[in-house]
Amino acid sequence: MRIIDLTINDLKQIVRDWKTALFxxxxxxxxxxxxxxxxxxxxxxRDPRLPVGFIDQDGGSVLSTHLLGLxxxxxxxxxxxxxxxxxxxxxxxxDEDWAAAVIAPAGYSERVLAGEDIALTIxxxxxxAAGSTARGGVQTAVTRLQGAVKAAQLSAKxxxxxxxxxxxxxxxxxxxxxxxxxxxPPLTVSVAQSGITTEEDEGESVMATPYGQSSPxxxxxxxxxxxxxxxxxxxxxxxxxxxxxxxxxxxxxxxxILGHYLTMFxxxxxxxxxxxxxxxxxxxxxxxxxxxxxxxxxxxxxxWTASLGLLIGVLAKTEDQTIIxxxxxxxxLSGMGGAWMPLEVTGEAFQTIGHLLPxxxxxxxxxxxxxxxxxxxxxxxxxxxxxxxxxxxxALAAWRFKFE
Amino acid sequence: xxxxxxxxxDILRSLRNYFFLGFGLGVPILMGVIFYFAFGGLASEDGFxxxxxxxxxxxxxxxxxxxDGFSAGKILADFLQSEELAGLLAATExxxxxDARAAVDNQEADVAVIIPADLSTAAFDPQGKAEVEIYxxxxxxxxxxxxxxxxxxxxDTLVGSKIAAGVAYDQLTxxxxxxxxxxxxxxxxxxxxxxxxxxxxxxxxxxxxxRSPAGKxxxxxxxxxxxxxxxxxxxxxxxxxYTGAASAMGxxxxxxDGTLPRLLTTPTPPSAILGGKLVSVxxxxxxxxxxxxxxxxxxxxxxxxxxxxxxxxxxxxVVLAASFGIFIMSWLRDSKQAGVVIGGVMTVLGMVGIxxxxxxxxxxxxxxxxxILPLFVPQGWAMRAWRLAIEGSTAGDVLPPFGVMLVxxxxxxxxxxxxxxxxxx
Numbered sequence: 001m002r003i004i005d006l007t008i009n010d011l012k013q014i015v016r017d018w019k020t021a022l023f024x025x026x027x028x029x030x031x032x033x034x035x036x037x038x039x040x041x042x043x044x045x046r047d048p049r050l051p052v053g054f055i056d057q058d059g060g061s062v063l064s065t066h067l068l069g070l071x072x073x074x075x076x077x078x079x080x081x082x083x084x085x086x087x088x089x090x091x092x093x094x095d096e097d098w099a100a101a102v103i104a105p106a107g108y109s110e111r112v113l114a115g116e117d118i119a120l121t122i123x124x125x126x127x128x129a130a131g132s133t134a135r136g137g138v139q140t141a142v143t144r145l146q147g148a149v150k151a152a153q154l155s156a157k158x159x160x161x162x163x164x165x166x167x168x169x170x171x172x173x174x175x176x177x178x179x180x181x182x183x184x185p186p187l188t189v190s191v192a193q194s195g196i197t198t199e200e201d202e203g204e205s206v207m208a209t210p211y212g213q214s215s216p217x218x219x220x221x222x223x224x225x226x227x228x229x230x231x232x233x234x235x236x237x238x239x240x241x242x243x244x245x246x247x248x249x250x251x252x253x254x255x256x257i258l259g260h261y262l263t264m265f266x267x268x269x270x271x272x273x274x275x276x277x278x279x280x281x282x283x284x285x286x287x288x289x290x291x292x293x294x295x296x297x298x299x300x301x302x303x304w305t306a307s308l309g310l311l312i313g314v315l316a317k318t319e320d321q322t323i324i325x326x327x328x329x330x331x332x333l334s335g336m337g338g339a340w341m342p343l344e345v346t347g348e349a350f351q352t353i354g355h356l357l358p359x360x361x362x363x364x365x366x367x368x369x370x371x372x373x374x375x376x377x378x379x380x381x382x383x384x385x386x387x388x389x390x391x392x393x394x395a396l397a398a399w400r401f402k403f404e
Numbered sequence: 405x406x407x408x409x410x411x412x413x414d415i416l417r418s419l420r421n422y423f424f425l426g427f428g429l430g431v432p433i434l435m436g437v438i439f440y441f442a443f444g445g446l447a448s449e450d451g452f453x454x455x456x457x458x459x460x461x462x463x464x465x466x467x468x469x470x471x472d473g474f475s476a477g478k479i480l481a482d483f484l485q486s487e488e489l490a491g492l493l494a495a496t497e498x499x500x501x502x503d504a505r506a507a508v509d510n511q512e513a514d515v516a517v518i519i520p521a522d523l524s525t526a527a528f529d530p531q532g533k534a535e536v537e538i539y540x541x542x543x544x545x546x547x548x549x550x551x552x553x554x555x556x557x558x559x560d561t562l563v564g565s566k567i568a569a570g571v572a573y574d575q576l577t578x579x580x581x582x583x584x585x586x587x588x589x590x591x592x593x594x595x596x597x598x599x600x601x602x603x604x605x606x607x608x609x610x611x612x613x614x615r616s617p618a619g620k621x622x623x624x625x626x627x628x629x630x631x632x633x634x635x636x637x638x639x640x641x642x643x644x645x646y647t648g649a650a651s652a653m654g655x656x657x658x659x660x661d662g663t664l665p666r667l668l669t670t671p672t673p674p675s676a677i678l679g680g681k682l683v684s685v686x687x688x689x690x691x692x693x694x695x696x697x698x699x700x701x702x703x704x705x706x707x708x709x710x711x712x713x714x715x716x717x718x719x720x721x722v723v724l725a726a727s728f729g730i731f732i733m734s735w736l737r738d739s740k741q742a743g744v745v746i747g748g749v750m751t752v753l754g755m756v757g758i759x760x761x762x763x764x765x766x767x768x769x770x771x772x773x774x775x776i777l778p779l780f781v782p783q784g785w786a787m788r789a790w791r792l793a794i795e796g797s798t799a800g801d802v803l804p805p806f807g808v809m810l811v812x813x814x815x816x817x818x819x820x821x822x823x824x825x826x827x828x829x
Contacts, residue, residue: 094617119613151568162581193542324426348455
C-alpha cells in the first residue's frame with residue numbers, strides 16, 4: 001500500500017508539469033505523423049511513381065512514341081512530356097523536381113530502325129535513391145523498346161530467309177505487334193507480402209500501413225525520452241534529502257525503490273496505451289488485431305524502460321545529468337534498434353549488434369503483429385528478451401540505489 | 405574590453421557545462437558515428453554495405469523433353485544461386501511453396517521465389533502464360549526489390565524471345581511463308597543472345613548515355629561517407645540552433661539567479677553586459693560548428709565543398725542560429741519556460757528543417773511538401789545552404805539561401821536585442 005501511495009505522489013508531481021504531456025504524447029504523435037508523411041503516409045490518391053521528364057527531340061517519331069508508352073506503363077516512373085531545353089532539364093533534375101530526364105535525340109527512330117546503335121540520353125543523379133530507381137525504370141523501358149526493334153529485325157530476317165520481300169510497312173507492323181505484346185507480357189512476376197491483405201480480403205491478415213515503421217518506432221524512442229522526468233524525481237528527492245527523510249518513516253528501502261519503479265512503469269504504460277490508441281484510431285495501424293500480444297509487449301516494454309529510468313535516476317547526480325543520461329541512450333538505443341529506419345537498410349554487423357538491444361526486439365515484436373500479421377506466439381520471444389533486460393537493469397539499479 | 409571579459413566568462417562556463425558538451429558536441433558526433441556504422445562505413449572501403457538477402461527458391465518447373473530437357477526454371481534457379489550473385493543473395497532451394505512461404509512468415513528467409521510448373525511450357529507455347537511469384541517479409545523493401553529486379557530481367561529475356569518468335573510467326577504466316585519450327589527457334593535464340601550481350605554490358609549500357617545534372621559530382625564516391633556527411637550536416641544545423649538557444653538561455657538564468665541584477669549595479673554599462681552575453685552566444689555556435697566540421701573531416705572524410713560557398717554556409721548558420729536563440733529567449737519569462745522551448749519547440753523546428761536528411765534515401769520522398777515545408781523554419785534555410793555547399797554548388801547557387809539567412813538573422817537579432825534592452829537596460 002505504501003508503494004502505491006509513493007507512486008501516486010510521484011505521478012501527481014510529474015503530471016503537474018505540462019512538459020510531461022509534451023514529451024510523453026505530443027512529440028511522439030507529431031513525429032509519427034511527420035515520418036508517416038515522409039514515407040508516404042498521406043496523399044495516397046496521387047500517382048506515387050517518380051516524375052521523369054521526357055523531351056522528344058525526334059518529333060513524335062515511331063520509336064519515341066512507343067518509348068513514351070513503355071515509360072508510362074512502368075510501375076516505378078511516370079513520364080512528363082516537356083519541351084524544356086537540356087539546360088532546363090538538367091536544372092529540374094538537379095533541383096529534384098524530376099527524378100530523371102530522358103531525351104530522345106533528333107533522328108533517333110530513323111537511325112535505330114536502320115540498325116545503328118544510338119543511345120538515348122538520360123540525365124540522372126545516380127547517387128540519390130530516386131535517381132537510381134528512375135534509372136532502373138528507364139532502362140527497363142528502353143530495353144523493351146530495343147527488344148521490340150530487335151524482334152522486328154529478326155522477323156524481317158526470317159522473312160528474307162524465306163525469300164519474301166520486306167518493306168518499311170512490314171517492319172513497322174512487326175514493331176507495333178512487338179510493342180503491343182510488351183504491354184501485356186505473357187510471362188510475369190508477381191509480388192506478394194506475407195501477412196498483408198487488402199480491404200476486400202478476409203482472414204487473419206493485417207492491412208498494409210505506411211505507419212508500420214514510424215508508429216512503433218516513435219513509441220520505442222519516446223518511451224525512453226519519457227523516463228527523464230521520472231528519473232528527475234529520484235534525483236530531486238535525493239538532492240533535497242527527501243529520500244533520507246523517507247527512511248525515518250515506516251516505509252522500507254525496498255518499498256521506496258519499488259514505488260519509484262512503479263511510477264515509471266505506470267507512466268510509460270499509459271504513454272504506450274495512448275500512442276497505441278492514437279495509432280489504431282487515427283492512423284489505422286491495426287494494433288487491436290492481437291490485443292493480448294500487444295498488451296504483453298506493452299507491459300514488457302514498460303518494464304525494461306522503467307528499469308532503465310530507475311538506473312538513470314540512480315546514476316545521475318544532477319537534473320542536467322538526467323537529461324544527458326536519458327537522451328544519449330535514447331539516441332543509441334533508438335538508432336541502433338531500428339526505431340528510425342528499418343535495420344534492413346543497414347549492414348550485417350549493425351543488424352547483429354542492433355539485435356543485442358531491447359529496442360530492436362520491441363520493434364520486431366510490434367511489427368510482427370501490425371505489419372507481418374502474426375499472432376501471440378510471435379510476441380513471446382521479444383517479450384522474453386525485454387523482460388530479461390528489465391530484470392537485469394532493475395537489479396543493477398537496486399544494487400546501486402543510494403538514499404543520500 | 406568588458407564585453408570580451410563577460411563573453412569569455414560565459415563561454416568558459418558553457419564549455420564546462422555537461423549540457424553544451426553533451427548536446428552541442430557529444431550527441432551530434434554520436435549520431436554521425438551511428439549512421440557511419442549503420443551504413444557500413446566501418447566495414448567497407450567502397451561504401452554502402454547491405455546484408456545478403458536470404459532467398460528460398462521453389463523450382464516447380466517441368467523440363468521440356470522435346471527441347472533437350474530445357475528448363476527455364478532451372479536456369480533461373482541456377483542464376484540466383486550463382487557465384488555472380490553470391491555477394492547479394494544467399495539463395496537455397498526449398499522443397500515446396502508452402503515451406504518457403506512458412507520460412508518467410510517465420511522470418512527464417514527474406515524472400516521466396518516460387519517458379520511455376522509451366523514456366524518452360526509457357527515460354528514456348530505461343531498462347532502460354534505463367535507467373536513467377538516473389539513472396540517477401542512486408543518489413544523488407546531493399547532485398548525484395550533486388551530479387552524482383554533480377555527475376556524481372558530474366559523474365560524479360562524469356563518474354564522478349566517469345567515475342568520475337570511470335571512476331572516472326574505472325575508475319576511469316578501472313579506472307580504465306582512456310583513456318584518452320586527451326587526458324588522460330590532460331591529467332592528466339594538470336595534474341596536471347598542479343599539480350600545476354602546486353603545484360604553483360606549493363607554496367608555501361610549501350611542503350612543509354614547517362615549524364616549527371618550540371619553541378620553534381622560526376623564520379624560516385626563512397627556512398628556511406630557521403631550519407632554520413634549529409635547526416636553530420638543535418639546534426640550540425642539541428643544542434644547549432646540548440647546551442648544558440650541554450651547559450652542565450654544563460655541570460656534568463658542569470659536574471660533568475662540574481663547575478664544579472666547585481667551585475668547591473670556595477671559601473672559596467674548595461675549595453676556592455678548584454679553585448680558580452682551576445683558575443684558568447686555567437687562564439688559558442690562558432691566553436692560548435694568548427695569542432696563538428698573538424699571531427700567529421702578527420703573521421704568521416706567529409707568533403708565540405710569549395711571555400712566560398714562553405715564560408716557562406718558557416719557564416720549564415722552561425723549568425724542565424726545565434727540570432728534565433730536570442731530572439732526566442734527574449735520572449736520567455738524564465739529558464740523553466742526556456743527548457744520547454746528548447747526541448748520541444750526547437751526539436752520540432754529542427755526536425756522539420758533537416759527533414760531532407762531523412763528523405764535522402766527514400767525514393768520519391770524528395771520534392772513536394774518535404775522540399776517546401778523546411779523553408780518555413782530557419783533551420784530549413786541553413787540546411788539548404790549547407791546541402792548546396794556540400795554538393796559542390798557555386799557561390800552563386802548558395803547566395804539566395806545565404807541572403808535569406810542574413811535577412812532572417814538581422815530581423816531576429818534586432819527584435820531580440822530590443823526586447824532584452826527594454827527588459828534590462
